[in-house]
Amino acid sequence: MIDHLPVLMFLAPFLSALIVAALGLYVRGAASRLTLAALTATGVLSLVGLERVAAAGAIHSHMGGWPPPIGIEFVLDPLSAFVAAVVAVVALVTVAGSMASVRGELPGRETFYYSCVLLLVGGLMGILVTGDLFNLFVHLEVASLSAYALVAAGGRGAPRAALSYLLIGSLGASLYLLGVGFLYAGTGSLNMADVAGLIGGMDGRLRFVAGILIVGGLGIKMALFPLHVWMPSAYERSPAAAASLMAPLVTKVCAYALLRVLYWVWGGDLLREGILLELLAWGGAAAVVMGGVLALLQTDLRRLFAYSSVGQMGIVALGAGLANKAGMTGAILHIANDAVVKGVLFLAAGTALLRFSVRNVADLGRLRGRAPWTAAAVVVAGLSLVGVPPLGGFFGKWYVLTAAVAEGRWYFAAAIVAGSLASIVYVFRILQQILFAQPAGEDQAREGPAVAVLACLTLAAVVVLLGIGNERVVSLLVAQSLPGTLP
Amino acid sequence: MIDYLLHRGPFLLFVLLAVLGTYLMMSHRNYLKAIVGLYLLQTGLIMFFITLGFRTGGTVPILMDGRPLHNPLPHALMLTAIVVGVATLGVAMSILRRIQAEKKTIEERGDGSDGE
Numbered sequence: 001m002i003d004h005l006p007v008l009m010f011l012a013p014f015l016s017a018l019i020v021a022a023l024g025l026y027v028r029g030a031a032s033r034l035t036l037a038a039l040t041a042t043g044v045l046s047l048v049g050l051e052r053v054a055a056a057g058a059i060h061s062h063m064g065g066w067p068p069p070i071g072i073e074f075v076l077d078p079l080s081a082f083v084a085a086v087v088a089v090v091a092l093v094t095v096a097g098s099m100a101s102v103r104g105e106l107p108g109r110e111t112f113y114y115s116c117v118l119l120l121v122g123g124l125m126g127i128l129v130t131g132d133l134f135n136l137f138v139h140l141e142v143a144s145l146s147a148y149a150l151v152a153a154g155g156r157g158a159p160r161a162a163l164s165y166l167l168i169g170s171l172g173a174s175l176y177l178l179g180v181g182f183l184y185a186g187t188g189s190l191n192m193a194d195v196a197g198l199i200g201g202m203d204g205r206l207r208f209v210a211g212i213l214i215v216g217g218l219g220i221k222m223a224l225f226p227l228h229v230w231m232p233s234a235y236e237r238s239p240a241a242a243a244s245l246m247a248p249l250v251t252k253v254c255a256y257a258l259l260r261v262l263y264w265v266w267g268g269d270l271l272r273e274g275i276l277l278e279l280l281a282w283g284g285a286a287a288v289v290m291g292g293v294l295a296l297l298q299t300d301l302r303r304l305f306a307y308s309s310v311g312q313m314g315i316v317a318l319g320a321g322l323a324n325k326a327g328m329t330g331a332i333l334h335i336a337n338d339a340v341v342k343g344v345l346f347l348a349a350g351t352a353l354l355r356f357s358v359r360n361v362a363d364l365g366r367l368r369g370r371a372p373w374t375a376a377a378v379v380v381a382g383l384s385l386v387g388v389p390p391l392g393g394f395f396g397k398w399y400v401l402t403a404a405v406a407e408g409r410w411y412f413a414a415a416i417v418a419g420s421l422a423s424i425v426y427v428f429r430i431l432q433q434i435l436f437a438q439p440a441g442e443d444q445a446r447e448g449p450a451v452a453v454l455a456c457l458t459l460a461a462v463v464v465l466l467g468i469g470n471e472r473v474v475s476l477l478v479a480q481s482l483p484g485t486l487p
Numbered sequence: 488m489i490d491y492l493l494h495r496g497p498f499l500l501f502v503l504l505a506v507l508g509t510y511l512m513m514s515h516r517n518y519l520k521a522i523v524g525l526y527l528l529q530t531g532l533i534m535f536f537i538t539l540g541f542r543t544g545g546t547v548p549i550l551m552d553g554r555p556l557h558n559p560l561p562h563a564l565m566l567t568a569i570v571v572g573v574a575t576l577g578v579a580m581s582i583l584r585r586i587q588a589e590k591k592t593i594e595e596r597g598d599g600s601d602g603e
Contacts, residue, residue, distance in 0.1 A: 134564050141571045145578055152582045159585040163518055166579050170525050171512060177532055177568065178505075184561075185539050 005049050006061045006074035006129040009084060012042045014122030014142075017115045024111030031114040032099055038118055039092040042125065046081070046088035053081040054476060060131075069194035073131035079332065079481035083256045084128045086336045090248050090459070091121045094343045097455020098241035100448075101354050105239050106153060113153065117245060120146035124253045133180045133190045133265070136257060137173065140221065144169050147250055150242040151234045161233040168230040172220030179213030182206050183265075196265050211276045214261055221254035224280075224317050225287030225310055232298075232306040240350030243302060248342040251309060252335045255316045259331065268323060268485030281321025285415040287314025292422025299360045301349045304426060305342060308385060311419050312338040318416070319400040322407055325486050330399030332478050337384065337392040337466060344381035344459045348374050351448030351456075361429055365437025371447045375434045377456035382427040384463045387420050392466030395474075497538040504531030518586065518593045522579045529572040536561040536568070 016038030024031030053059060058077035062068065076084070095117055106113050123143025130136050148169065152162035180190070186202035187195050199207060216227070223231040231251070235243045262271060262280075271277050291311025298304035312334060319331030351374055352358040356366050367375065384393035397416055404412035447453055466473060504527050511524025540558035548556040587593050 134567075138567055138571065141575070145574055148578050148582065152578075152585060156589065159582050159589060163579065163582045163586060166575070166582065167512055167521055167525060170575050171509070171528070173571075174525075174528050174532055178535065181532070181536055181539065184536075 002052060003059060004061055005045060005052065005059055006076040006080075007063075009042060009045045009049060009076070009088075010074070010122060010125045010129055010139075012045060012122075013038050013118045013125060016041075017118035017122060020118060021111065021115035024114065031111045032102070035114040035118055036092075036096060036099070039088070039095055039121065042121065043088040043092045046085045046125075049076050050081045050085040050477070052076075053078055054480070068131070069189045069191035072135050073191060073193075074129045075131040076129055077481070078477065079256075079260070080128045082332070082477045082481055083253070083335060084125060086339050087121075087124055087128065087249055087253060089462075090339045090343045091124075091245060093455045093458050094244045094248060094347060095241075097347050097452045098244050098350060100451050101350055102239075102241045104354060105241060109153065113150070113239075113242070116146045116149050116153075117242075119143075120150065120245070120250075124249055127253050127257050131192050133183065133192060133195065133261070134177075135190075136261075137177050137180060140176070140254070140257065141173055143250065143253070144173065144221070147234075147246055150246060151238040153242065154238040156237075157233075158237040158239075161237040165230040165234040168220060168227075172217045172227075174217070175213045175220070176217030179210045179217060182210035182213065186210070192260070192265050196267055199266060200270065207270075208274065211266065211274065212279075215258065215276055215279060218254055218258040218261070219283065221251070222258060222313055222317075223251045223310055224283050224313060225290050226283075228287070228291075228310045228313075231310065232303045235306040235346075236300055236303040240302075240346075240353050244343065244346035244350050247302075247306065247309060247346045248339045251313055252339045255313055255331075255335055258317075259320055259328075262320065263328075263483040263485075268483055272323060277321045277323050279321075280317050281409075281412065284314045284317030284319070284321055285412050287311060288318060288415045288419035289314075289422075292419040292426070295426045296422055298426075299362065301352065301359060301361055301364070301430075302346065304361060304430075305345050305349065308423065308426065309338065309342060311423065312341075312385070314419065315397060315400050315416065318412060319396075319403060322400070322403040322409070322412070323486065324403050324406060325482060326399045326406060327403030328482050328486060329474060329478050330396050330401075330403060332481060333392075333399060333466075333470075333474070334396030337396045337463070340459050340462045340466065341381045341384050341393060344377050344456050344463070345385075347452055347456050347459070348378045348381075351452050355446075355448050361433060364430060364433035367434050368437050371453075373453045374448055374456050377453075377460035378434065379431060380460040380463055382431055384467070386423050386427050390464070390467045392463045392470070394467060395470045497534055497541070501531045501535040501538065504528065504534060516595050518583055518595065522576065522583065525579070526572065526576060529568070529575075533565045533568055533572075536565050 020031050020034050061074040063072040120143050123139050126139030148162050148166040152159050186206045187198040189195050220227040235247045288311050291307055291314055295304050295307035316331045316334050319327040384391035387394045387397045401413050401416050508524045508528030512521050515521035540561035542555045542557055545557040546554045548559040
C-alpha cells in the first residue's frame, strides 16, 4: 500500500475531479463537499508521505509494474514530499477558505469551478511526484489548462487575461517539450534518474540547447523575470477564490519542476560547467529587484501581490543559481514560504473585494477596524514578505543571502537587500492603510466569512511556525532534500 | 541538394512550422491567428518527435521480419501531445468566444470599452 502512496496522492484529487464533474450536476451542494473531502484526503496522504519518507527514505512506485527506465515511475523523495505536503495543505486551506465566496462569485458554476480546482491540484501533485520527463509535461499541461479555465471564469477582462496566459503558457510548455525531445534524442531515455546517468555522455551542443529550452519553458511557467508578463493580469482578473488557490501554488510548483530537472537530471557538476546556473542567478537577481520595483508602481491589490511573487520567485531562482547548500536550502524554504504567505494575502484580497468592494491599495482604509482578524493575518504575512526575523520569509532570504556572500557575489546580496527595501515600502503602504487610515464611507460591512478568516489565521500560524521552528524544518526536512552534489 | 532535402525534410518542416507558428503568436493582432500559430508550433513539435523515431530502412514495430524497427515510443508520446494540443485548442476557442461576447471583437486592442 505504502508503495502506491505517490500514485494515490495524484489520483485522490484527479479522480475526484471527474466524480465532482459527473455528480455535481445532479446533486446540489455535492461539489463543494466532495472537493473538501478529496483535498482533505490529499492532505492526509501527503502528510503521511512526508512522515514515511523522513522515516524510511524515498518511495518509488512503478506504473503497471514496469520497472524504470521502460515504465513510468512516480517518486516521493524528501524534496517532493516536502513540497507536496506544503501544496496539499495550502490547497486545502485556501479552497476551504474561499468556499463561502464561490457561491456569490460564480453562481450556478460551482460544479465546473470545483472540478477545475481538483484537476489543477491533481496536475500539481502529478508534477511533484513524477519521475519521468514527458510525464512531467503532461501534468504541467493538466495543471495549466485548468488554470487557464479558472482565470477565464473571472469578471470583466478575465477572458483576455486568460487567453494571453494560455498563449504564453503553452509556448512555455512547448519549449519544455522541445527541450525534452533534445534530451531524448541524446540519451534515448525519459526517466529522470536514467537520463541523469546518461547525460554526461551526450553531445555537448545538444545538451546546451536542451538546457536553454527547458530553463526558458519552465521559466515562463514559474514567472521568472522577464518571462512573468502573463501573471499579473491573470491573477488580477481571475475570480478571487481561484486566485487565492493559483497564486500561492502554480508558480511555486513550476519552480520545483525547474529545480528537479536541473539538479536531478543535469546534476550539480555538469551545471557548474555551463551557463545555465549563471542565467538562472542573473534572472533571479533581476526578478528580485524588478519585482519589488514593479510592485511599488501598482495600485491594484492583487496585481501588487502578483508582482511581489515575481520578486519572491526571483529569490528561489537566485538561490538555485548559486549552487551551494545554503542557496538551495533558501530556495526550497522560499518555495514553501511564498506559497503560505500568498495564500494569506490573496484570501485577504478576496475578502477585501467581495465584502468591502475594495480593489485598490488606496481604498484599503475602508477596512480599518472592520476586519481585525484578517488584518492580523495580513500583518504577519506582510512582515514575512519583508523578511522580519522570526517569520518564515526571513529565513529563505537569509539563506540565499549567505549563499551569495559565501560565493563572493556581493552584487547578488545587494539585489536581495534592494528587493527587500522595495518590499518594505509596498507592504507598509498596505499596512498603513488597514491599520492607521481614517475610515471613509458608512458601510457597516464586517469581517469576511468565518471560514475565510479561519483559513487566513491558519496560514498565518504556519508562517510563524515556519519561522520559529525554522531550525527543525531545515534539519528534519530540507537538509535531506538537497541534491547530493552540492558543495 | 535534393538528397539533402529528402534526408532532412522532416526536420526542415519542423523548423518551418515552429518558426512560422512562433512568429504568428508573437506578431498577432488577431487572437484567432495567434491560436493558429500555437497550433502550428505544436504540430511542428509532433513532427520533430516523430522524426526522432525514424530509422532508415525500418519497418513498423509489429512486423518482426528481421528489418530494423522504427522507434514506437515517440509515436506513443505524440499521441498524448496531440491530445494535450487539442485540449489546449478547445480551451482557447471557448475563451475566445467569451472575449468576443464581452468585447465584440477578437482583435487584441480593438475596443473602446476600456483602456487596458
